[in-house]
């Protein structure tokens with residue numbers, strides 16, 4: 001009769017891919033007081049080596065080692081931390097001994113980091129972001145299987161060349177499209193355009209591939225980036241205060257993302273303020289507060305006349321990331337709009 005396979009980590013094997021887990025914190029590293037605390041807990045408590053030790057099955061699918069980049073809740077990410085993480089990941093994927101990288105991350109801003117890395121890391125190797133909606137101390141915690149699937153994906157040759165990926169709740173999402181759409185369910189993440197596929201029992205199943213520029217096809221490169229221009233977002237709503245745009249400019253914004261109602265609409269009482277912002281040399285980018293769909297240029301607003309940019313299907317927080325990178329290369333409205341069509 002076959003004996004149960006040993007759970008002790010197998011020795012490093014050349015047959016298995018080498019995957020590095022770069023930990024940044026979040027709920028996947030969280031801890032609650034009791035197993036009933038699925039939503040009340042402290043994020044960013046468990047170190048990466050303990051996360052790895054908690055899933056001995058990882059050694060069956062990859063040679064895994066961990067690095068602790070940060071130990072923070074992801075709402076506390078800054079441009080400086082994005083750049084620091086990006087440079088570390090770029091160095092790791094240049095190492096011929098590394099086949100893939102997993103980044104454990106809080107879910108709140110995971111989509112911003114995944115999009116940023118998708119735009120700036122020049123590699124074909126899989127880079128997979130993963131988080132969890134429940135801490136590991138909770139009943140039916142989702143972090144273990146999410147992390148296991150992320151490591152499987154990072155070591156899967158067919159994941160090469162597909163850009164940065166997000167592995168959550170068995171789904172494979174593009175780092176570009178992934179968004180946190182529900183704040184309190186394990187099925188929190190989705191893409192308006194659907195997942196690329198799924199990871200099920202050590203196997204990646206693909207059903208489509210990304211069409212927007214990413215990684216090796218990108219004109220952006222983390223290795224040449226030293227800073228990111230400030231870009232801020234103003235949310236649109238009934239009876240909004242146009243002075244919020246002035247506050248964004250006062251905070252140093254080189255572009256203001258208008259997170260508008262519907263098709264990125266601008267209230268009639270706010271148009272003059274936004275036109276003044278633009279005439280002062282600050283770019284105006286119309287995005288939508290609506291989760292799905294995309295903003296149409298020159299529809300309700302004469303973007304050509306006002307010299308504004310539209311964010312296409314990018315949500316405001318992703319438009320912020322792309323605008324910051326684009327402004328590091330150009331101040332031309334036409335060039336900015338090209339970049340928003342292509343990435």
Ligand code: DGL
Pocket residue numbers: 025026027028043072073074075105106107108109131132133134
């Ligand atoms: N504070 C949130 C964060 O670190 C917790 C949410 C999570 O990681 O799922 O993003």
